[in-house]
Amino acid sequence: MIVFGSNSEVAQSFVEKILTEGEKFETIYLFTSSVEAIEKFAKHLEVKYLQHSEVIALDLMHPLDNSQWDYIQSNLLFCATGYLGLGTEEGLYNEKNVQKIIQINYAGLIPVLNYFAQKMERNRQGTIIVLSSVAGERGRQSNFIYGSAKAGLTAYLSGLRNYLFSKKVHVLTVKPGFMATKMTDGMPLNPALTASPMQAAQVIYRAYKSKKNQVYVLPIWRWIMLVIRNIPEFIFKKLKL
Numbered sequence: 001m002i003v004f005g006s007n008s009e010v011a012q013s014f015v016e017k018i019l020t021e022g023e024k025f026e027t028i029y030l031f032t033s034s035v036e037a038i039e040k041f042a043k044h045l046e047v048k049y050l051q052h053s054e055v056i057a058l059d060l061m062h063p064l065d066n067s068q069w070d071y072i073q074s075n076l077l078f079c080a081t082g083y084l085g086l087g088t089e090e091g092l093y094n095e096k097n098v099q100k101i102i103q104i105n106y107a108g109l110i111p112v113l114n115y116f117a118q119k120m121e122r123n124r125q126g127t128i129i130v131l132s133s134v135a136g137e138r139g140r141q142s143n144f145i146y147g148s149a150k151a152g153l154t155a156y157l158s159g160l161r162n163y164l165f166s167k168k169v170h171v172l173t174v175k176p177g178f179m180a181t182k183m184t185d186g187m188p189l190n191p192a193l194t195a196s197p198m199q200a201a202q203v204i205y206r207a208y209k210s211k212k213n214q215v216y217v218l219p220i221w222r223w224i225m226l227v228i229r230n231i232p233e234f235i236f237k238k239l240k241l
Contacts, residue, residue: 060108
């Protein structure tokens with residue numbers, strides 16, 4: 001199993017969920033930008049589940065040589081890589097902030113996903129699970145830099161799913177709404193619209209087993225985004241969303 005963004009609480013909850021369900025892997029490859037932070041989780045997997053894992057440094061802000069991972073073979077990839085960055089007022093014209101949001105959420109991520117997708121295509125089996133975001137469904141003034149990167153990611157996953165279908169590889173797009181994680185710590189989130197990492201893991205696991213194409217972590221977000229997508233532009237541009 002390959003895990004990108006393995007320091008994410010959702011990623012870790014999903015790994016524990018899938019192991020609790022009895023699935024076993026020769027190795028779980030934990031890709032992370034914070035190696036020291038994830039080593040404790042790797043040790044936890046070894047002690048609690050007798051699951052071997054390997055921690056691999058991944059810095060999407062710099063060019064990568066994907067050939068260094070030629071030895072990795074897996075039929076399951078889970079990606080929770082993401083970077084929210086600063087909001088529009090603080091970060092809209094901050095070049096470093098904008099570049100980091102785009103690079104981590106889209107530009108640096110796509111070549112890595114492509115690399116492992118091609119491996120699965122050659123083997124004619126596998127599942128790719130990627131967390132995108134409801135923020136990508138319509139650009140809103142509160143987070144449109146982040147949302148634009150996630151919109152690109154969602155479109156990529158849709159095309160990849162279409163391309164890989166005949167190659168026996170499945171692609172699942174996950175659209176969380178508000179999540180109670182480190183990334184959103186301190187934000188005033190509505191509890192009725194906010195899911196915990198464990199809730200997300202359970203929903204994603206069910207979607208994975210039933211081979212869904214797309215899933216919202218909380219069903220209410222499907223209807224919220226349906227409304228937001230269909231607000232006429234002449235009204236929408238006046239709203240503070």
